[in-house]
Amino acid sequence: xxxxxxxxxxxxxxxxxxxxxxxxxxxxxxxxxxxxxxxxxxxxxxxxxxxxxxxxxxxxxxxxxx
Amino acid sequence: xxxxxxxxxxxxxxxxxxxxxxxxxxxxxxxxxxxxxxxxxxxxxxxxxxxxxxxxxxxxxxxxxxxxxxxxxxxxxxxxxxxxxxxxxxxxxxxxxxxxxxxxxxxxxxxxxxxxxxxxxxxxxxxxxxxxxxxxxxxxxxxxxxxxxxxxxxxxxxxxxxxxxxxxxxxxxxxxxxxxxxxxxxxxxxxxxxxxxxxxxxxxxxxxxxxxxxxxxxxxxxxxxxxxxxxxxxxxxxxxxxxxxxxxxxxxxxxxxxxxxxxxxxx
Numbered sequence: 001x002x003x004x005x006x007x008x009x010x011x012x013x014x015x016x017x018x019x020x021x022x023x024x025x026x027x028x029x030x031x032x033x034x035x036x037x038x039x040x041x042x043x044x045x046x047x048x049x050x051x052x053x054x055x056x057x058x059x060x061x062x063x064x065x066x
Numbered sequence: 067x068x069x070x071x072x073x074x075x076x077x078x079x080x081x082x083x084x085x086x087x088x089x090x091x092x093x094x095x096x097x098x099x100x101x102x103x104x105x106x107x108x109x110x111x112x113x114x115x116x117x118x119x120x121x122x123x124x125x126x127x128x129x130x131x132x133x134x135x136x137x138x139x140x141x142x143x144x145x146x147x148x149x150x151x152x153x154x155x156x157x158x159x160x161x162x163x164x165x166x167x168x169x170x171x172x173x174x175x176x177x178x179x180x181x182x183x184x185x186x187x188x189x190x191x192x193x194x195x196x197x198x199x200x201x202x203x204x205x206x207x208x209x210x211x212x213x214x215x216x217x218x219x220x221x222x223x224x225x226x227x228x229x230x231x232x233x234x235x236x237x238x239x240x241x242x243x244x245x246x247x248x249x250x251x252x253x254x255x256x257x258x259x260x261x262x263x264x265x266x267x268x269x270x271x272x273x274x275x276x277x278x279x280x281x282x283x284x285x286x287x288x289x290x291x292x293x294x295x296x297x298x299x300x301x302x303x304x305x306x307x308x309x310x311x312x313x314x315x316x317x318x319x320x321x322x323x324x325x326x327x328x329x330x331x332x333x
Contacts, residue, residue, distance in 0.1 A: 025124055033166040033167035040166050042166065043166065061133075062134050063117065063120050063133055065094060065284075066096075066283075
């Protein structure tokens with residue numbers, strides 16, 4: 001299925017969980033936050049949170065800024 | 067000496083119930099690399115450090131150093147900002163992501179910009195975002211214009227600190243409206259910090275001499291030829307300005323007043 005990952009279309013397996021997506025991206029255990037369709041996905045729910053077709057997934061982290 | 071040292075050493079200020087010794091808050095943008103960020107932040111003595119929230123690089127440099135390893139949250143109070151937000155909704159969304167990123171951390175720096183050229187705040191959107199964030203349980207430090215009426219409104223909304231600009235972000239122009247800033251300081255019940263516009267150490271000292279509780283800066287340090295040395299200079303300027311404020315300066319007079327007594331002259 002297709003999702004929008006940080007604004008870009010991306011093919012991922014159907015019914016992928018948030019945890020599985022992060023693993024695919026090599027981001028497991030990194031300090032980040034995730035939002036799906038503008039709603040926060042708490043880290044504690046990554047294992048069971050299922051991502052659906054056309055979901056808009058944002059993965060963010062802290063960078064230098066004033 | 068002892069009295070002066072003690073007065074200075076015990077001089078702390080509180081934001082959202084936590085007390086801080088350093089009145090210099092620093093940003094982490096515009097440094098050439100993580101090592102320079104780390105060295106300058108250490109040299110500044112800052113305890114509160116701002117960061118921005120941005121999309122992670124997907125598939126690029128997975129082993130790129132993480133800012134929060136260089137500025138660890140167990141050592142610094144991390145102040146996530148809403149830089150780059152032009153609407154109240156984007157700012158609120160950014161703060162919610164920051165809270166999740168930082169394990170429920172509630173302290174945020176709110177800025178809602180109104181214009182790319184000046185980076186002046188959009189005050190109506192800032193007020194709306196502040197209301198939403200306070201209602202959502204955030205401790206909001208808010209970047210605003212140097213307007214005393216708006217500063218008061220933001221305090222009334224429940225912001226934990228109000229941070230008027232001295233001059234446009236990154237401009238290095240120093241304090242452009244001392245009378246507005248003084249009015250904001252005198253009426254405030256929450257800490258007032260100058261945020262943006264400082265160019266060099268004397269600008270920071272002037273802000274502190276006027277009675278500001280602190281100064282937040284990024285470009286003045288990161289953009290200096292030697293950022294680590296400038297960070298050290300800013301630390302001293304903030305401390306010097308604060309001590310001068312506590313000491314109480316002499317009034318300005320138009321004519322001279324001799325330092326040596328006239329009595330006892332033999333000529």
